[in-house]
Amino acid sequence: MIAPARGAATLHDVAREAGVSLATASRVLNGSTRKVADSYRERVETAAEKLGYTANLSAQATARGTAAIVALLVADIADPYFGQLASGVARGADEAGLVVTIAITERDPQREVKLVRALRGQRPRGLILAASRVEGPDAVGLQGELEAFSNMGGRVVVVGPGGGTARSVAVDNRGGAAALGAELAGLGYREAIVVAASEGIRTSDDRVDGFTEGFTAAGGSVREVRRTGFTRDAGYAAASELLEGDVPAGTLIFGISDVVAIGIMSAVRDAGRQVGADIAVAGFDDIATGRDIRPGLTTVRVPLEDLGYRALHAATDPEWDAAEPELALEVIVRGSTPP
Amino acid sequence: MIAPARGAATLHDVAREAGVSLATASRVLNGSTRKVADSYRERVETAAEKLGYTANLSAQATARGTAAIVALLVADIADPYFGQLASGVARGADEAGLVVTIAITERDPQREVKLVRALRGQRPRGLILAASRVEGPDAVGLQGELEAFSNMGGRVVVVGPGGGTARSVAVDNRGGAAALGAELAGLGYREAIVVAASEGIRTSDDRVDGFTEGFTAAGGSVREVRRTGFTRDAGYAAASELLEGDVPAGTLIFGISDVVAIGIMSAVRDAGRQVGADIAVAGFDDIATGRDIRPGLTTVRVPLEDLGYRALHAATDPEWDAAEPELALEVIVRGSTPP
């Protein structure tokens, strides 16, 4: 049904139309524990339908003191990693009748603090932080804001290793990377170079450590760990630089994430080398692109959509079991690392 | 500064702390045309800082009658096409001090109608619809909801060909596809198959028509138009089926979007054929993946980020020039269509 020409129908309009009080209309239309007689209920519903009534969420939020909102903070929504994650968050939110608001940090810690503060104004039920540094020197301001957010009654969820009052949905980066390292060493690789993000970023550090552990334990050795960023271009640049030096055939380059690894693959090709037999490449995450490129990218599958879905639940379910089994990771060997 | 332990600081708290009236505090903290003496202003600002005050956006929205929100409706946020678009929207929103809420249609017209209706509850300033059918039989309910939305005072922006009261930021799909067709015919291709989305979806139809026009005008001929969906898997399935029949070497397959084309490329390979010299493939949009796969995907570059940015402005600027020059498209020939 369509709303009347001028402005939107309010609950008041509906009540008047139905000939009942505001209280009754509210009870019928927007959940309440109290019962309303069927005759009244029906009248209200008819009136609402006729007027095309939709509750004003802002008003509802002010009255209730909390908004049916979950805020999602990501580094870059065009990055497939965050896209898939957001997808899971959105699905969960939809099921729970929540609205998702999204904010982009552009990987700038300052901006991140500012955003959390601004987000506080929405009085959301929960705040999901993906790809943030919740620890280290950059995070000093953040911790304070997150605490303020909690005190206000919102739930903070960190995707990755948590800290403080925040709940966290973690991925066993270390274990997954170790498994990957072991698998690749088993395939015969002996020399590896790691292209990681800067030190202090837990996700990156854990993957580096895990990989090193697994790879060396199985007989390989990590020749170098190169620090850059989390983007394709960072991977490309790092690998290009690397390849200017002497990188023997049969070397494996492990990119800290698939996005980075894809940059590495391009750099390898542009340097006139060959991905696979010549220089092997592996990543982490298993984004869609990695499946479509040739050779396919060897990686560790992270169920990102599920991860987002879980994060949403961690942010909204009052009873939430932190001890829930971690998401299962899986090493996927493709053509980029031939035996 | 950090909020006090219990609940968030309200404007009332700030006013009391500063020893001024609510009205004055409001005028100082949240934009107003009225001037406030510096001595008062300073006192209020200090108090706000001390209490860690952040305006309650919901309350602000109820009082003002409209929320500082822009709603974005996309088919699938994990799809890089929408990811990039969303990126532009988010950038513009950030600049304008607006919050972006996101909803996923899953390409289900019914769901779409439901979402628009629910979104109405937020009383957003604008609604950006990407990848919707605003026309045709599926859109009957939608049109009504959009109208209701407009009547409520919100601006509707359609990415793609608009309709009704909606503003639209369009892409010259037809022209771009025609240029692509011409270019490829110029490269020597004579036989083409088009893998498109179902009929009635304007974006798809325009691209099909444009391509056909350009390709035939330059001497080629379109052998068949296959209708499926807008996803990678749809492209894969369609191409697989196609390749079971007799597809001569040298045939060009044009996927209606890069995502579809990438599915096609995989299908070609899995059918034991070769992308490029054997079966050529072209797409549309120029998503990042198309640049990283080998051979590179020939396509038409659509500045998606800009498109999103423009959509945001169309949704929020009161004065908006519909006649703004359309975004420039560019044919990009890569290895998937060797001469």
Added chain:
DNA sequence: GGGGAGTGGGAAATCGCTTCCCAAATCTCT
């Protein structure tokens, strides 16, 4: 038939913020 329990509608307070309107104070200009 009377009284206590249960049911369910409605009046009104409230949520946090904006803004209209009034009145006091300060300017301005002749």
Added chain:
DNA sequence: AGAGATTTGGGAAGCGATTTCCCACTCCCC
């Protein structure tokens, strides 16, 4: 110096909901 025009702070009325009381009924049982 005095009258009218400006400023600018504050009181109070909204905005569109929710929710707490209060109270009129009906029912049931002794």
